Amino acid sequence: MSGKYSREITVAGALVLLMVALAIFAPNFFELQPLLSRLTSQMPALVAAIGITLVIITRQIDISIGAQFSMCGVVAGIVAAAGMPLGVAVLAAVATGVAMGAFNGLLVAWLGLPSIVVTLATMVTWNELLRLWQQGRLMNLPAGFQWFGLNQASGQGIVIAVAVVLLLSAAWAMKNLAAGRYVYAVGTDAEAARLAGINPKWTTFGVFVLMGALAGTASVLNLVQSPQVQPNAGDGLELKVIAAAVVGGVAITGGRGNLWGVLLGLLLLANVNPALTHFHQPPYWERAIQGLVILLAVIADGLKRSKKTSAA
Amino acid sequence: MSSAKSMRSLFARHEFVLLGVIVLELLLFHFLGRRFFDGSNVSNIFRHSVEIGLLALAMTPVILTGGIDLSVGSMMGLCAVCFGMLVKEAGMSPLVAGILSVGIGTLGGGLNAFLIARMKLPPLIVTLGTFSLFRGLAEALTEGSKSYSGFSKSFLALGNSDLAGIPMQLWIFLPVAVGIGLLVHRTTIGRSFRAIGYSPEGSRYAGIPVERNLSLAYILAGAVAGLAAVIFVARLGEARANAGIGYELLAITAVVLGGTSIFGGSGTVCGTFLGYLAVAILNNGLKRITAYDIFERPISSVSNEMSGMLTGLLLLVALAAVPVGKAISARRSRSKT
Amino acid sequence: KKSGESAGGGEELTIAFLPKSKGNQYFVTCEKGARAAAKDLGAELLFDGPTNSDPAKQNEIVENWISLGVDVIAAACENKDGLSTALRKAQDAGIKVITYDADAQNDARSFFVNQATEKGIGDALLDNAASLVGNEGEFAIITANLTAANQNAWIAAIKARQAEKYPAMKLVDIKPCDDLKDKAQQETTNLLSAHPNLKAVISVCSPGVPGAAEAVKQAGKTGTVKVVGLGLPSENKAYVKEGVTQAVILWKVEDLGYLTIQAAAALAKGELKPGASEFNAGKLGTMKIEGDNILLGTPFAFTKENIDQFDF
Amino acid sequence: MKPLLQLSDIRKSFGAVRALKGVSFELLPGEVHALLGENGAGKSTLIKVITGAHAPDEGTLSVGDETLRSLTPSHARELGIACIYQQPALFPDLTVSENIGLRLKKTSAFAKVNHAERRAKALELLKRIGAEISPDAEVRSLSMPEQQLVEIACALGSGARIVIMDEPTASLTQKEQHLLFAVVRDLRKNGVGVVYISHRLEEIFALADRVTVLRDGESVGTNRVDDLDEAAMIKLMVGREVATLYPPAEGQPGDVVLSLKNVTCAAGGVQGVNLEVRAGEIVGMAGLVGAGRTELARVLFGITPADSGEIALNGKKLSISNPREAISNGVAYVPEDRRRHGVILEMPIAQNITMAVHPVLFPGTWLRFKAETEMAKDFIRDLGIKAYGPEAPGGSLSGGNQQKVSVSRWLATKPKLLILDEPTQGVDVGAKSEIHKIIRGLAKEGLAVLMISSDLPEVLGMSDRIAVMRGGTVTSVLPGGTDAHDVMAAALGQKSGKEVA
Numbered sequence A: 001m002s003g004k005y006s007r008e009i010t011v012a013g014a015l016v017l018l019m020v021a022l023a024i025f026a027p028n029f030f031e032l033q034p035l036l037s038r039l040t041s042q043m044p045a046l047v048a049a050i051g052i053t054l055v056i057i058t059r060q061i062d063i064s065i066g067a068q069f070s071m072c073g074v075v076a077g078i079v080a081a082a083g084m085p086l087g088v089a090v091l092a093a094v095a096t097g098v099a100m101g102a103f104n105g106l107l108v109a110w111l112g113l114p115s116i117v118v119t120l121a122t123m124v125t126w127n128e129l130l131r132l133w134q135q136g137r138l139m140n141l142p143a144g145f146q147w148f149g150l151n152q153a154s155g156q157g158i159v160i161a162v163a164v165v166l167l168l169s170a171a172w173a174m175k176n177l178a179a180g181r182y183v184y185a186v187g188t189d190a191e192a193a194r195l196a197g198i199n200p201k202w203t204t205f206g207v208f209v210l211m212g213a214l215a216g217t218a219s220v221l222n223l224v225q226s227p228q229v230q231p232n233a234g235d236g237l238e239l240k241v242i243a244a245a246v247v248g249g250v251a252i253t254g255g256r257g258n259l260w261g262v263l264l265g266l267l268l269l270a271n272v273n274p275a276l277t278h279f280h281q282p283p284y285w286e287r288a289i290q291g292l293v294i295l296l297a298v299i300a301d302g303l304k305r306s307k308k309t310s311a312a
Numbered sequence B: 001m002s003s004a005k006s007m008r009s010l011f012a013r014h015e016f017v018l019l020g021v022i023v024l025e026l027l028l029f030h031f032l033g034r035r036f037f038d039g040s041n042v043s044n045i046f047r048h049s050v051e052i053g054l055l056a057l058a059m060t061p062v063i064l065t066g067g068i069d070l071s072v073g074s075m076m077g078l079c080a081v082c083f084g085m086l087v088k089e090a091g092m093s094p095l096v097a098g099i100l101s102v103g104i105g106t107l108g109g110g111l112n113a114f115l116i117a118r119m120k121l122p123p124l125i126v127t128l129g130t131f132s133l134f135r136g137l138a139e140a141l142t143e144g145s146k147s148y149s150g151f152s153k154s155f156l157a158l159g160n161s162d163l164a165g166i167p168m169q170l171w172i173f174l175p176v177a178v179g180i181g182l183l184v185h186r187t188t189i190g191r192s193f194r195a196i197g198y199s200p201e202g203s204r205y206a207g208i209p210v211e212r213n214l215s216l217a218y219i220l221a222g223a224v225a226g227l228a229a230v231i232f233v234a235r236l237g238e239a240r241a242n243a244g245i246g247y248e249l250l251a252i253t254a255v256v257l258g259g260t261s262i263f264g265g266s267g268t269v270c271g272t273f274l275g276y277l278a279v280a281i282l283n284n285g286l287k288r289i290t291a292y293d294i295f296e297r298p299i300s301s302v303s304n305e306m307s308g309m310l311t312g313l314l315l316l317v318a319l320a321a322v323p324v325g326k327a328i329s330a331r332r333s334r335s336k337t
Numbered sequence C: 001k002k003s004g005e006s007a008g009g010g011e012e013l014t015i016a017f018l019p020k021s022k023g024n025q026y027f028v029t030c031e032k033g034a035r036a037a038a039k040d041l042g043a044e045l046l047f048d049g050p051t052n053s054d055p056a057k058q059n060e061i062v063e064n065w066i067s068l069g070v071d072v073i074a075a076a077c078e079n080k081d082g083l084s085t086a087l088r089k090a091q092d093a094g095i096k097v098i099t100y101d102a103d104a105q106n107d108a109r110s111f112f113v114n115q116a117t118e119k120g121i122g123d124a125l126l127d128n129a130a131s132l133v134g135n136e137g138e139f140a141i142i143t144a145n146l147t148a149a150n151q152n153a154w155i156a157a158i159k160a161r162q163a164e165k166y167p168a169m170k171l172v173d174i175k176p177c178d179d180l181k182d183k184a185q186q187e188t189t190n191l192l193s194a195h196p197n198l199k200a201v202i203s204v205c206s207p208g209v210p211g212a213a214e215a216v217k218q219a220g221k222t223g224t225v226k227v228v229g230l231g232l233p234s235e236n237k238a239y240v241k242e243g244v245t246q247a248v249i250l251w252k253v254e255d256l257g258y259l260t261i262q263a264a265a266a267l268a269k270g271e272l273k274p275g276a277s278e279f280n281a282g283k284l285g286t287m288k289i290e291g292d293n294i295l296l297g298t299p300f301a302f303t304k305e306n307i308d309q310f311d312f
Numbered sequence D: 001m002k003p004l005l006q007l008s009d010i011r012k013s014f015g016a017v018r019a020l021k022g023v024s025f026e027l028l029p030g031e032v033h034a035l036l037g038e039n040g041a042g043k044s045t046l047i048k049v050i051t052g053a054h055a056p057d058e059g060t061l062s063v064g065d066e067t068l069r070s071l072t073p074s075h076a077r078e079l080g081i082a083c084i085y086q087q088p089a090l091f092p093d094l095t096v097s098e099n100i101g102l103r104l105k106k107t108s109a110f111a112k113v114n115h116a117e118r119r120a121k122a123l124e125l126l127k128r129i130g131a132e133i134s135p136d137a138e139v140r141s142l143s144m145p146e147q148q149l150v151e152i153a154c155a156l157g158s159g160a161r162i163v164i165m166d167e168p169t170a171s172l173t174q175k176e177q178h179l180l181f182a183v184v185r186d187l188r189k190n191g192v193g194v195v196y197i198s199h200r201l202e203e204i205f206a207l208a209d210r211v212t213v214l215r216d217g218e219s220v221g222t223n224r225v226d227d228l229d230e231a232a233m234i235k236l237m238v239g240r241e242v243a244t245l246y247p248p249a250e251g252q253p254g255d256v257v258l259s260l261k262n263v264t265c266a267a268g269g270v271q272g273v274n275l276e277v278r279a280g281e282i283v284g285m286a287g288l289v290g291a292g293r294t295e296l297a298r299v300l301f302g303i304t305p306a307d308s309g310e311i312a313l314n315g316k317k318l319s320i321s322n323p324r325e326a327i328s329n330g331v332a333y334v335p336e337d338r339r340r341h342g343v344i345l346e347m348p349i350a351q352n353i354t355m356a357v358h359p360v361l362f363p364g365t366w367l368r369f370k371a372e373t374e375m376a377k378d379f380i381r382d383l384g385i386k387a388y389g390p391e392a393p394g395g396s397l398s399g400g401n402q403q404k405v406s407v408s409r410w411l412a413t414k415p416k417l418l419i420l421d422e423p424t425q426g427v428d429v430g431a432k433s434e435i436h437k438i439i440r441g442l443a444k445e446g447l448a449v450l451m452i453s454s455d456l457p458e459v460l461g462m463s464d465r466i467a468v469m470r471g472g473t474v475t476s477v478l479p480g481g482t483d484a485h486d487v488m489a490a491a492l493g494q495k496s497g498k499e500v501a
């Protein structure tokens, strides 16, 4: 049993270590308001990470999620700027995400194309389309959009609550819903799943659609955090969440992983930069450290696996 | 059944189709663009893309083995920075520093190779990690901001002058291309890349040195990234940590567009070359078009966005063409019987 | 030579106008001024630039213009040394070269249209911040990338000014935001808790100003921590009015574009020669030249009082 | 009585391989219907058609009142068809109860999974078949027989009216087999139709009511089991007398080529193996699935190198730590899993044949296409490989011809010792006897041959001596003429008198 959660324990240990170090050397890190803002600003990534976790468990990958995130944000922004109510903007963002996810899903599930190349192509296409269209302008959102028109504390509360609810329900569904188990089954062995009466195509398609919907939701959660949106807001998001998933123990070969590990992985990676700042260290080590964390995680996997096979 | 023949003719067809795309582009840009076939422009097509071309060539063996290398762009950044430091801070000659840069690339590739071939870790994740690590090291070495410039004229000539009317860097690119082509198509090593791509276990059972040859593919990619970094610095006259950002994706695009299967096994270096050429020509030619887009902007002023978008679409069409074609021909043959 | 036959084939002058990057309101505004000037002059304007931070893209575009045979190139340099190589090549091909916004090396261009000297900008930013904090206390800087050349020059100027004039002020950190507003916001949040005595944040890149302002606002430090920076009025209006951002410093961006094209055309026609001390820039009237710098005038500080008068 | 299931004139091809050439079949309620046939006769393919895993090219299926052209796995399940596949189709990353749960009655995708109920159900099913497996264990941690038991539990639990079992006893111990038989009889009593595939005739006599024999993709008839005796059944299966199938041994074996002393490999589960193989001799290796025969071959070939013990070739002690060393020392291994290890299906047969001789054929790593084609043509001619040319991809050949390609690859290395692992698995009757002739011919030329096979008649017919493995070690070595019963008894670990020193 402890072996099963060894990754979560390791990552949680690293995170705790980091927090303890911060508590000793930079207690200001735990000041409530900045802590809350930091947390809120990671919620969109967390929501996107739920999606990528599902995608990777299905033994696929989606590197277009940053582009989807940007696109959904811009669409929602435009809808909001046109004076539509908040709900319509949210709907527009999610619908846009669903459409883009369905496009990926169609190509991957029904045409059997490799997801890494498909989503590479759609990533480039959406990103450049967005640039062509928006020319990178910072878009001012209408007043009353930020924090859902509430005050900051409630707004942040809602953002965190939405993300947490999504996380909990996704975690619950992955464990307790038949469809959630299908995702694991298809990622483990699509042919065996087919023989067990599961349709791997629909499952894969559904996961990509869900990824799109979650990217749309994430973009809204990002949108409400300031009165402006940048059309390339999603740049680099895919790497961030894929790294979080990998560090959190989701197997790139499909079938294994859970959201708690991903949550921990995300928190660990996201805190490298704040920690550097709070330790008064120069920022240019951030990327190298993140790379190291990813490599350590994957090496740990390898060692664990080789230990297992030699024990068997 | 002649499934081998049909498979071969498929590849032949793929390269043929790419050639068709290239010819179409050339015609289009000749008629819609300004002075597209100007000698200096033709040189520019190569001069500006040669680094991506090199990375794509070196990526081909990696993808043939069923792997991927996301770290080559970052490797370029690291090698560029090291090159700058070696020349400007250690006072080495560009030649020695260049050789050392290739050596650093080789080492970086060796790290990937060790983790992937020896420890049998998934290439996507390993190189995602080194993607961050190499770029991070480049940034840390320069404290994020330092850059190196003021290289000697003779070194800059490598990136900016012609020899016998041909851009200097092409004199490096072509031998590398031919070399990798020979390696992949004419040696047992290239043969083993394919075998590994089709079936790593099967290759091991056949006594192929899987670990060694897999390593070789990644080491080669690292070394070529080092070489590309030197050429890049010679062209720009400046070495910075941000060299080669995003080049890994451009290189992968060229390889896949060239017909190499991302699952490994099948593909040709010639296809990669054509794929790379198609993208390079598209990117250059759009800059010279005088027509306007739907927002009434001259296309030449949005050429970078356009070429990115068209490359993405081209890639999707190229990918989807195979299964869609198969489905159509299957339906046709079914309706016949 | 090549410059004789204009690319369009006719007699019309062809001016190529290169921004540092396109996806940015600043250069979009520049382009507006440039287009107006080109219209006044009856010249053809080519506008192209990189869409992201690929340092080689600018060279590629310049070399493309060289082979296209344009008459004059006006460039803002992201990579000072890097682009100079290409600009020298243009000069060798008989193309006139002028720089604006961010200079190249002296021998790579005839004139630099100087919106403000590096020192001028650095001084203005720090002087503004200093006067807001009473000439003492800690401050931090948000920059685009640690590698961005002219931002580094401004930072150097700020450092020099601080050492010289404000010994009681202390630069505690410099953070890159990758030209992303959201990242600037997160970095500032970290700065605020890592340096509790922070008195001011200076952003030397335009997405950084609203980003820093949002962070200060969320931390409830409006007024306690001053925000100043280089930015566009339209992107900062809300924060300036709320009193989160105290001053946004900028020149008249549209005029910069206009002036650049006027100077480029004059240079190409031989009306503007090295050594001149002034020249007539159409609707802007007569502009002063110092050495090889054509001066736009001093930077302008947008504040609560005047920001409504500007619409870019 | 109205049949539960009726198939008529089912045809199915895989590329060039015609696996089923018009098979008709009928299953009545409350009967155990055995499917019998040699390896590759098409039994597994037929049941995959029934379970919807494969769509037939032609023919129709009737299940109850419905007549269909083909099924999907989920539709088959709705119709009450459950199957235990020969290769367990389980999810290694999921737990046992999860695996069972996924195979039970399909619920809506968005229904809640009741883990407690699933677990209880799994526990009950496992108990019913007498398996001592924890429902919370991950399937990847189970042994092959345990996985097989989970498969059986899955099929039982679905409450199906038609239960198909493809060699369910292949890897079971006797105790487990008896439990299984009880389950089958129980099902029959409840009116369930059972399709039962096995190579063990005694099981068929013990269990089945009727038997349908497949030969080479065709059904050669359905009979009541009571109407047949063993000899008649075998004759139906192979279509000719067994005795004439195997080429006779000639001459005396030469010097010892391979000698193993106490060879052990913990990772592979091989323990203290002692064995000798002489030049010109075929040593057949018998044992149940999972007895460790393949593992021993992998040890000898350097894939999982030995930890201790002594391997000597022609009297020279060796340590073989990878396949390349094995090859350069004259060991060749034709692996059991042809599709994964033996032939690279996408590559031309010429390239497949030369794959193990790169350093010899292509000195300096440069490919010499002419020499390669020549070599391939020689083997195509000598072994009678049916292909349109050396450039045909491996996947375009029939199983037997693929196997010949696999053998060619190893003959090209000019080995001293040839290890063949299930050399005729999935090979049709004609090709099978050709392969037998080739093997015997090689032995005549002085090659030492170690032939692993689960096909008992093959072991009996081909071997000069028979080594029997059990539990990772060679338990006995029997002389060539030993009868089937004694070999089986040795494989099962029962006492038998006829051992050779």
Ligand SMILES: Nc1ncnc2c1ncn2[C@@H]1O[C@H](COP(=O)(O)OP(=O)(O)OP(=O)(O)O)[C@@H](O)[C@H]1O
Pocket: D014, D015, D017, D018, D019, D037, D038, D039, D040, D041, D042, D043, D044, D045, D046, D086, D399, D425, D426, D427, D428
């Ligand atoms: N997926 C497949 N692709 C190609 N050929 C196949 C495939 N599955 C089976 N075959 C071929 O079809 C033929 C029949 O195979 P099948 O597995 O049905 O035999 P079987 O009677 O079950 O044999 P065994 O007793 O060894 O299990 C064989 O020649 C086999 O190689």
Ligand SMILES: Nc1ncnc2c1ncn2[C@@H]1O[C@H](COP(=O)(O)OP(=O)(O)OP(=O)(O)O)[C@@H](O)[C@H]1O
Pocket: D143, D144, D145, D268, D269, D287, D288, D289, D290, D291, D292, D293, D294, D295, D296, D336, D454
């Ligand atoms: N690829 C594998 N993965 C996991 N376990 C395996 C694998 N191959 C074999 N085993 C296990 O190793 C043990 C020995 O198997 P091995 O294949 O050597 O037996 P065998 O006598 O050759 O039987 P077979 O008739 O199946 O070839 C068995 O318990 C089996 O379950």
Ligand SMILES: [Mg+2]
Pocket: D043, D044, D045, D086, D166
């Ligand atoms: Mg079978």
Ligand SMILES: [Mg+2]
Pocket: D293, D294, D295, D336, D421
């Ligand atoms: Mg075996």
